[in-house]
Amino acid sequence: MDYDPDFDDHAPPSFDRMKNVDRDVEAKGFNPGLIVLLLVGGLLLLFLVGNYVLYIYAQKTLPPKKKKPVSKKKLKKERLKQGVSAPGE
Known part of the structure; x- marks a missing residue:
């Protein structure tokens, strides 16, 4: 049971299509997903650096920043804790 190929002088049609695949890959350039990723990453990096x-x-x-003024009540409590009487008492 010998197999005699019908395509002695040229490749079968399915293999002819494979020749063009190599050319198409080089012609496309960058992957669109990669371009979007680089663009979003660049903008994020620019935002953080900015x-x-x-x-x-x-x-x-x-x-x-200016400090908040201490209220008179708090000052009075602090003085009482330290043992100093408030004036007028």
């Missing part, structure tokens, strides 16, 4: 730069700039240029 926030860090603004934070450093604000630390250098803004004055320190």
Whole structure:
């Protein structure tokens, strides 16, 4: 039972299509998913670096926060704890 191929002079049609596959892969270029990933990653990195730069700039240029004034009630309690009587009592 010998097999005599009918395609002695050329490749079968299914293999002819495979020749074009190599050319198509090179012609496409970058994967669209890779482009989107790089774009989103770049924007995220730019956002984080920008926030860090603004934070450093604000630390250098803004004055320190003002402390809340201590209420008279708290001052009176502190003095009583320390044993100093409040004036007028």
